[in-house]
Amino acid sequence: MTKAQEFSIQVQSEDPKKKEEKPKGEKPADPGTSKGAKDAKESEGEELSEEDQQLKDQLEMLVERLKETNTELYRPALETLRTLIRTSTSSMTSVPKPLKFLRPHYPDLQTLYDTWPSSEDKSLFADILSVLAMTYSDTQPRGTLRYRLLSASLRPSDSPLADPGSWGHEYVRHLAAELGEEFTAREQESLEEPSTTEEKDKEAKPKVTLPGTLDDLRELARSCAKFLLSHNAEPDAVDLLEEMEIISDITKLVDENTYARVCQYMIRCVSLLPPPDDVSFLETAHAIYVKHHRFPEALSLAIRLGSPELIKEDFNAPANPLMKRQLAFLMARSQLPLEWLGIPLTEEEAEDDFENDLQDCLFNTKLSEHFQAFGKELGVEDAKSLEDVYKSHLENTRGVSVNIDSARGNLAGTFVNAFVNAGYGNDKLMVKAEEGNSWIYKNKDHGMMSAAASLGLSLLWETDVGISHVDKYTYSADEHIKAGALLATGMLNSGVRTEADYAFHLLGEYTTNPSVWLKTSSIIGLGLAYAGSHREDIVPLLLPHITDDNTSMEIASLSALALGFIFVGSKHGEISDAILLTLMDKSEREDKSLDEKWARFMALGLGLLYLGLQDASDTTIEALKVINHPIAKTAQILVEACSFAGSGNVLRIQSMLRHCDEHINPTTAAKNDDKKDDEKKDEKKDDTHQAFAVIAIALIAMGEDIGADMSLRQFNHLMHYGDPIIRKAVPLAIALVSTSNPQLPILDTLSKYSHDNDLQVAINAIFAMGLVGAGTNNARLSQMLRQLAGYYAKEPDTLFMVRIAQGLVHMGKGAIGLNPFFCDRNILHRPATAALLATLTVFTDAKAFVLDKYHWMLYFLTPAMYPRFLITLDEKLENKPVTVRVGQAIDVVGQAGKPRTISGFQTHQSPVRLGTIERAELATEEFIPFSHVLEGFVLLQKNPGWETEDKMQL
Secondary structure, eight states, X not given: OXXXXXXXXXXXXXXXXXXSOOOTTOXXXXXXXXXXXXXXXXXXXXXOOHHHHHHHXXXXXXXXXXXXXXXXXXXXXXXXXXXXXXXXXXXXXXXXXXXXXXXXXXXXXXXXXXXXXXSHHHHHHHHHHHHHGGGGTTTSTTHHHHHHXXXXXXXXXXXXXXXXXXXXXXXXXXXXXXXXXXXXXXXXXXXXXXXXXXHHHHHOOOOOOOOSOHHHHHHHHHHHHHHHHTTTOHHHHHXXXXXXXXXXXXXXXXXXXXXXXXXXXXXXXXXXXXXXXXXXHHHHHHXXXXXXXXXXXXXXXXXXXXXXXXXXXXXXXXXXXXXXXXXXXXXXXXXXXXXXXXXOOSTTTOOSHHHHHHHHHHHTTTHHHHHHHHHHHHTOOSXXXXXXXXXXXXXXXXXXXXXTTSHHHHHHHXXXXXXXXXXXXXXXXTTSSOTTOOGGGGSOTHHHHHHHHHXXXXXTTOHHHHHHHHHGGGXXXXXXXXXXXXXXXXXXXXXOOOSXXXXXXXHHTTTTOSOHHHHHHHHHHHHHHTTTOOOGGGHXXXXXXXXXXXXXXXXXXXXXXXXXXXXXXXXXXXXXXXXXHHHHHHHHTTOGGXXXXXXXXXXXXXXXXXXXXXXXXXXXXXXXXXXXXXXXXXXXHHHHHHHTTTSOOHHHHHHXXXXXXXXXXXXOOOSSOXXXXXXXXXHOOOOHHHHHHHHHHHHHHTXXXXXXXXXXXXXXXXXXXXXXXXXXXXXXXXXXXXXXXXOHHHHHHHHHHTTOSSXXXXXXXXHHHHHHTTTSOOHHHHHHHHHHHHHTTTOHHHHHHHHHHHHHHTGGGGTEEOOSEETTTTEEOHHHHHHHHHHHHHGGGTTTTTTXXXXXXXXXXXXXXXXXXXXXXXXXXXXXXXXXXXXXXXXXXXXXXXXXXXXXXXXXXXXXXXXXXXXEEESSSSEEESSSSOXXXXXXXXXXXXXXXXXXXX
16 A cells, blocks of 8 residues: 555545534535535534634635635635645644645636636645645545646746645655656556557557656656655655656765765665666666766775776776775775776886885785785684594484595595685695695695695795795696696686786696596696686687687586686677687587587586676577577576576576476386386486576575575475476585575575485585585584494495585684675675585586586686685785774664664674674774775775864863
8 A cells, every 4th residue: 555545545534524424315504605614614523623623614714715706815825734734733643724624625716717717826725735635645646646747737837836845745745656656657658559450449448648748747756755855754755756757867866965865775675676677777886976076986886886997997996995905805805807997007007115015916916915814813823634624423323334545535634734724825735735745645646636735735825935946846746746836826827916926837737638638637726716807818829729629528518618707797799709610500400519428517617608797698599599409598597597697687687597397218117027117228318408507506696695595495305396307406506505604594504405316416405504604614523524424424426425525514613704795795706606506506416516526617616715704914015903893794774863784793803703694893983994885805094183173071
């Protein structure tokens, strides 16, 4: 029920004329006569106070004057009516008395209005009728708007009555509601055009015809919005202008007191709006921030929009060098191409120390140094051993002796050691191991590759020191060790840029090496090192592998994936065309290589090019529909899902659900007849696309809290009724929705799935538990995994996955997370999303990849790894400890006043660790932060007014 309807019903219930119905045929008494007044008084059933009776008599007298022939009486009578209505006071729950007493006269006044000639008096009369029409909105819809428009057409534009706010807040809200209704009705009329006269007659309905054009409606809406903005009703103003399709006009209406609340509301609405309204909201909010010189907020929105032009403008806008450094930290966190900024990116080009400092901020040069100092502050700088993570003495192995020195156990130890000690550069198995006693040699064959590559995680972001440790293994005679060293080189440089460009020069020469292991490592290494950088000079190294018919599907697909990592969200025409032509060509020739397990990575590489670009992928999806092969359907789903990643688009989620409702390979069959069984195997159709459809639901929904909660319900249904391929993907999808955010219901759900009869489901659920708890040190989850280690003691594959999950939960000793959202969970980190998607794609067939000889694919997670810290810096970019409060983030958008944005907070000294759903605030106003979100690196400046406040308090 609208506010207008409530108001009208309330008036009717209080209307004395309706409290007692007159007998049929009895003529109502004239309220203007004394007899009529007496009858009306009796019919009320209650006595009016002397003051109310006097007001009522006065109003009726004024109405009578308007009916007289003497036109000189009209103006004073109208002015008096207007004054009485506007100055009437009553409680918040009752109708103003002048409206209550004038309601019975409204039909007569309408008739009278039509008889008056056009004049300024008639304009004022229409204004008064517009207010009275609020009490008749149930029987005469949009009457308030009708008379408002009539009044506007009769008066000069400079008249003081032109402001609708002069009649009060309730009137403006009522008018705003009717404006929205009228605009919608006119739009529908313009769309519905019956073709013949007969159809017009059939569809003829009683319509309310209002004066004025769409421009008149919009001009009135701007006036209402201006009033609402000045009276703390920012959400109402935004909703009105959005309904009138002029949201961009709000930029001119906001001032320094209202812009912050308006932008907060608009940004929160984005995930609930359909395209293209969501983009227009972001662009409008960005324009408002730019107008008010809020550069960090503007740049964060430009990053969400993915616009190189806006990013360059916002980055170069501030003159303050400290603000520019803060923006540089934001750019470095986003891992966007630095060439977009149009500034010097080498020491030779830098003209002064400021530009050198700016390069350090943009390149993430000091990330490793700050992270290791952060570890010291937390007291976790010492390397953790495997037993510190496993805590085997707490496991209940039910008397089963487990050979921990087995090859599979050592391989698990490789990954656990790498994940737990990531970024600290001091683990005892690899970095600090004595010469010849390295953990590498406790593994065999392909296990040695993963062991050598684990150096890349242990020395993550520490490029100079890391290269010296890794370099010695690049000269190894064993190609597995050499391949691992190449992969480690790529991982070292992930998220960090160096002028020496080690990864490009070291890995580039191996992309044409005849050894499959070395070629694979160099290709993936390049993808991890330059994720999100859009480096054009890498294209000639990798693109030929995709188009060359003599190249194996493994190398071609991994090349496509690496290019997808590097050019994520770029819509790169040359790469997408090459992948499409390759798929079409192989399909036409009925090439069997498309049936291989590797083809899914080629489809993913294509999808990553369109990550977050929404409708930009339509042409590619149409081209994929032409390909007559099952991989085309998988590619369509991946491209569509990537395009709308994090958007919360409900229609796209529904289309993905439709892919899941079909039973492609029915499981009910006669088991006794061997021939029938053989026939069924032969007839089995490819249903891989359904697994990706499940993951796609999570990928689209994860950006919006309500959609994410609803998707979890859908996964529950899919788990009950879906085919094995769908059930296998459900835990992966749950992990994507809640990465590094262990919520109790999700942990319980995954714990249940980890005991599933289907081992594939159980393995994926255990890995999902690791992703959900990644970098949190969650005690409950650690206990669950220890119990699973005992439960699956006799299952080497499952036990291996339990160990991996344990390593993920303690990632970076609880200081590194995998969640792809940052900046108060408002910006989607594209390289991190690509990393998570690639890892989940591996687990759509874990037995063929991770549990075979391709376990090194777990390192796909590297671009998603980033410290979850808040480090405050002074003007010299040195650590500046200050008091901060850390608590659970609260959504305060639209709330009145200045409510607290965190709850259950604790006060700490920075640097501090932040959880995925936590938020930080400065405890005092001694310093002013340059960033609007206290997360990552935040520059502080001394508040000049702080010392004055201290003196005043003393």
